[in-house]
Amino acid sequence: MNSSASIILRKKPNKKGLYPLAIRITKFRKSTYLFVGHCIEQKYWDDTKCLVKKSHPYAGRLNTLLLTKLAETNKILLELQAERKDYSASQIKKEISFKNRNNNFFDTADAHLKEIRTSNNYGRLSVDKAIIGHISKFNKSKHLSFLDLDENYLKKYIAYLRNKPTISERTIANHLVLIRLLFNRAIRSGLVDGKFYPFGKDKIKIKFPEANKVGLTREEIKKIENLRDLTSEQHHARNIWLFSFYLAGIRIADVLKLRWSDIYDNRIHYTMNKNSKLVSLQLPEKVTNILREYIENKREENDYIFPELKMIDPSNKKKIFDKSKRANRVINAFLAEIAEKAGITKKLSMHIARHSFGNIAGDRIPVQMLQQLYRHSSVTTTMMYQSYFINKETDKALNSVIDF
Template identity: 55%
Template sequence: MASNTKIVLRKKPNKFGEYPLAIRISKNRRTSYIYLGHYVDAKYWDAKKRQVKRSHPNSAHLNNFLEIKLAETGKVILRLQAENKDISASQIKEEIESVLNKKDFFQVAQEHLDELENNNRLSQHSSDKARINHLKKYSRSATLPFKEISERFLKGFITYLKSERKVSERSVVNNLVVIRTIYNRGIKMGLVDRKLYPFGHDKIAIKFPETEKVGLNASEIKKIENLASLSEDQKHARDVWLFSFYLAGIRASDVLQLKWSDIYDGRLHYTMKKNSKIVSLLIPDKAKKIIDSHQRTNGGNNDFIFPYLKYVNSKDEKVLWKKTKLAIRKINYEMSTIADKAEINKKITMHIARHSFGNIAGDNIPVQLLQQLYRHSSITTTMMYQSNFMNKKTDDALQSVVNF
């Protein structure tokens, strides 16, 4: 006899007078129930349609939830039938409960996001949350079983990102990296079999595309240094940008969050936000002039050097992150206006300060020293980064061949 499943409202109310929603499984005149953890008042239940009435304030969400759970139940029964397993209603219930109670991809993704937030990794939390939301919009479901994330599913997601979201190749890869991270977490938790893993060289391969790193040259830097008739906002933006450049491209968030207490003995001492590395750098004369042009306020040594975060509580990590993000956006805008004034036909953002240092350094500084200046953990990273700007030898070689 075939199995039969239905959504029902059980008869025993809780202390609030609400009745539990359940899936009823019937086979061979035997019945079992799987309780779904949701309760509704009897007046909101449509027994004929077996759904929550529209008059319920949360009807859409509940009915979507019920539809998903009923569909998952149906998949389990179909699988059991395909395997020719003639089992009882109670055994079917056990199989279904093992599926329904197992965390899906989005639940594990939320644990990943919660972990990032609790560890104050707010920048990664923001970007990963956006990428997970892309996947939710593509899947059009509040739940996503791990086993549904197949090669075919991911290829469809990639097409969606390119055609609907209009994202770059690099952004596509970043989205896939987040999915891979959460999928690996699911494997470790025993939620999905490794044999279903959709990533790898013979499956969905994740390869970061090459990107061109464009930096300013020395004459362009001088143009920015010598610009006159700048507004106060432009001067502040230029100060932050040049300070970053003068110190080998310190990341924007680190520059903005520098305090007067980070400067002593003619050096800058700070901890990198990205990896918690402790850094000590000699402050060049040009950078010192920028610092000297800024005044301490009532905060004294604990005050931020640059004005963008002057009145932000540095102990409030979330507010500090949000204000820093807004400040970087403002600086990037002001630097674009400065580029126009200086007649520089290159996009200038805070990150370009780092590229500019690399471009001017070229192959004139030993890579071991550049590794220390860039604060890279691996010299390979430095070599790969600096290869974008080391063109002199190849240029000379080209000229030596064609100049005859």
């Protein structure tokens, strides 16, 4: 077929004065180029070896990428020759691009995001999209083959994240979980051999640090209940927080989506946004008292109880998510002011309502019952919410030993 492939540095610089690395495909003296997504200064190019010089800080990675791409291109050229397909250089390029289009980590990532968007899971979409954005920024290119995504690459990425003051160890673990998920997807799709899997024994291990979300005590909650001289915004934020706490720590997204039609037979019925599990809880008198403050704004039976989503089309899932997210930030800001007025030094946020209920429940109800209230699949997850009770028990055990 008289076709060949070679590694080259294109001698046409971009706007930044950098030169693109490429695979040149030639047939009958006509050439076309497959760009690998990286550019370098001309001084780093070795014309004799047709590789990046070792003086370049990423020479090893770039040369591995170039040689891998050259091998992939030659393999496809041989396949086309075996099939006796007589293609021009530009047609060969299209064929190679077609066969390799899903070998890119970011192509698999885009497919993953598209699936989440289709399912209207905007919370997950927001988190995963941000993680993929971090990876793209670190990679400095929208091309990353799964072969390049090895243990050394991941170790450098972890170090990169740890240099970001706003990124916690828990967030780093979440990044690795998503990368692992996408790598497994690529293996199942036949895009990469399982032997290149960078996770597991003697490889990259994902460790989740223990959460340090401290719930409030009964005394602290009473302080919040008894606060006076609150602004209308602070009063509303307190109502939302206490409503959540009184009902076993309902998540803020679920609280804001509750409708008057969800209340019947002196119970509140709703579907958890996070896992689609059904919940039915009896209404405590304290919750009924809060509801009385909002009944006068009820326009119809299917109206939202709280005002944040009243003007939003219920069928517009994206707007509901965005509005709920903004409302959570606003409410948390007012909760911080409430904590200061109450003399509480612990962080007060909507999610702390859930931890506060778990802490106080620890010495009152069995952990299995709390698991039912939270609708957790694993009792281990539930126990994370009972740290105060667990600490109290370990303190008692410690004192029993040294009390002599």
